Amino acid sequence: MEEDETQHDTYWKHNLYLLQERAPKPKLVPCTSRIFNKPPQYGLEYHGLIERIDAAEKLRQMGEGAFLVRGSTRYADASTLCILFDGKVLNYKLYYDGCHFVADKRFEDLTLLVADGLIAMYIEKYAAEYIRKMADEAVYEQSPYSQYTKFNENQVRSAPSSTPKQPHEFVPFTFKMPHYCDYCRNFLWGLVQQGVRCNNCGFAGHRKCSDRAIDDCRPDCKYVKRMFAVDLTTLCMAHSVPVPPVVTQCVNEVERRGLNVEGIYRVSGSHDQMEKLRRQFDLGSSVNLGAIDDIHTVAGLLKLYLRLLPQQLVPFHIFNNVLNAFNSTRIPRERALRCRQALDGLTIVNLRTLHVILSHLRVIASYSELNKMSEENLATIFSPTIFCTGTVPSLPQQQHVLLHFLIVNPKVTEIN
Incomplete structure (x- = not known):
């Protein structure tokens, strides 16, 4: 499938x-x-x-x-x-x-x-009407925070929570990295005091959205320490790691037993099992990916992780810069140099993570005679997930061609 x-x-x-x-x-x-x-x-x-x-x-x-x-x-x-x-x-x-x-x-x-x-x-x-409606149209029970705490409650149902639910303690907050609302899932725009954050549980949102939040603050749920749907820099700082653990573990497991598997990253795994693994990572549980029989589920988990990032691995303005650099010359060496200069706009965590993933895709492609996944196939699958193109590209294949170039040119993302 x-x-x-x-x-x-x-x-x-x-x-x-x-x-x-x-x-x-x-x-x-x-x-x-x-x-x-x-x-x-x-x-x-x-x-x-x-x-x-x-x-x-x-x-x-x-x-x-x-x-x-x-x-x-x-x-x-x-x-x-x-x-x-x-x-x-x-x-x-x-x-x-x-x-x-x-x-x-x-x-x-x-x-x-x-x-x-x-x-x-x-x-x-350009978005006054959209902003007016965004909180009204959001369903709180489907919000990231509500879904997270609901799953947490199910996990500990047999034992009463050490901390009862309570009202949120929202205060104005300046987010250093791009951040999204935990109520309506829209971007918190601006450069300072873009929204509010609960002092106790970490729930963040627009001021208007925070007025609609119910009294379900759960400081014990470790919402701020979750792994999925979190800005990369924030996550790596919180966990004191250079690259997100989900990325490292999935890459290692796929390379351990998925290199010879036909259709790796093209064939889907079990959605239910991926969601279960996601929650285990979010709750800080020890996750043994080696115990997952279907390697396609592990591969799918990596793609799910990348899709749920609040901001894609290569954000909109960096993607435009890299694409312009790529198109500015046909000389391979000069093209690689210019693309590298454009990628220097990434945060160090994003650049490290991009390097790990591209290195991994090169390894996968080196076994393409067995797994049928060439650099071109992998670029087609991963480019919509890695790049934020803003709108549908004027040339539909340009993001695929760009990612293919990055995959086959390892020095472009090397970190000195």
Whole structure:
């Protein structure tokens, strides 16, 4: 039976993440005049007491996302932040108390404040209706947190929990890595205080979604220490490992007894058994993959793990950079060098994990006479899982061709 690749493709909803990636980037409009009595918290972005019309002209010359700060004669405790968005000049009262702010969020860096604002405005422009409905349309019983705690309860049903259910203790939280809501499964957009997180159990979500969460906080369930559906860097830091244990164990087991198996990674395993193994990993149980009779189930578990990542192994902006590097030259050595430079944008954990998987796929392909899985076949299967392409590629085969190139060129992902 062929593997159903679509079953978990929409576990995390990437619409808002892709919008954030497309949002205008901040462009500082530098002041070329000498400004006296310039507030010490500002640099070249401060233009002094210039008129609105002059500020607007400077912004339009720089283009979408341009910003500058001008002095204010009306407010002694504030300046005016001017931003060009959607072809319009927007003016905000800008305060400073050790951090820059125009509303509740505080920023140590003004460019970060502008970037966060541009993201918020861009998403509001293109996804206001989607955002309004996302919490209403979510089914809490199907949320990642609810599913996890429900399974945990079933596992310990014979013994009462040491910690009773209780209300969540949500506080504003800044996620250093891309994060998704544990209620609606949508992306938490923005650069600081993107949402809230429970101090006790780690449940994270949008403010609006947290209002709908029921009193089912379970600090003893180790939700923050789970293995599946967690950002790679966060997971590896939490478990003090260089590469996710699921990846390491699956790769080792498939190479131990799956190299000669025809259709490895193409033929599906037992979905029920994969879900059971997933829960065992999540609960921190000792998992013996050698006891699993069907090696296709182990291979399927690796693909499931990659599909459930909140952000794909090669995120949208890195994929675009690598694809552009690949297409920029036909000289193999130069192409490999440029692709490597583009991949340097990955986090070290993502790069390590990508290297482990590509090395594994090379080993699998070296037995293709027996298992019928060539580099081309493996690239076709794994490219939708490894790459975040954003939308359907204009050339349907380009992601397959790119992954094939990475598989057969090991030095591209080597870590020095």
